[in-house]
Amino acid sequence: MDYDERIAKVEALVDTIKKDIDRLYDAVERLKQHIDTSLSELRQHTDKGLAELRLHTDNGLAELRVSLDAQRKEASANMRWMVGLTLVNTSMILGLSGRIFGLY
Numbered sequence: 001m002d003y004d005e006r007i008a009k010v011e012a013l014v015d016t017i018k019k020d021i022d023r024l025y026d027a028v029e030r031l032k033q034h035i036d037t038s039l040s041e042l043r044q045h046t047d048k049g050l051a052e053l054r055l056h057t058d059n060g061l062a063e064l065r066v067s068l069d070a071q072r073k074e075a076s077a078n079m080r081w082m083v084g085l086t087l088v089n090t091s092m093i094l095g096l097s098g099r100i101f102g103l104y
Contacts, residue, residue, distance in 0.1 A: 097103075
């Protein structure tokens with residue numbers, strides 16, 4: 001091979017490599033756009049799922065608050081009854097003891 005043929009081969013190889021690089025740049029750009037689109041869709045899906053989960057959790061907490069309020073009111077009423085019954089029983093025992101031991 002002479003010198004001109006070698007230069008022609010190298011120039012052809014360089015042109016081929018430039019075309020390949022340009023195609024790779026185009027492929028990378030398309031892939032980047034696809035990834036951006038996919039990430040956007042994933043963000044929307046995730047945000048929607050989190051919003052639904054937050055709504056479900058908030059509704060569940062509201063129901064628990066209502067239930068706890070009802071139980072608290074019932075416990076309060078039961079506690080008042082217990083205190084009243086304890087006082088009545090204590091006074092009955094004291095009265096019976098006083099009567100038995102002749103305190104009055």
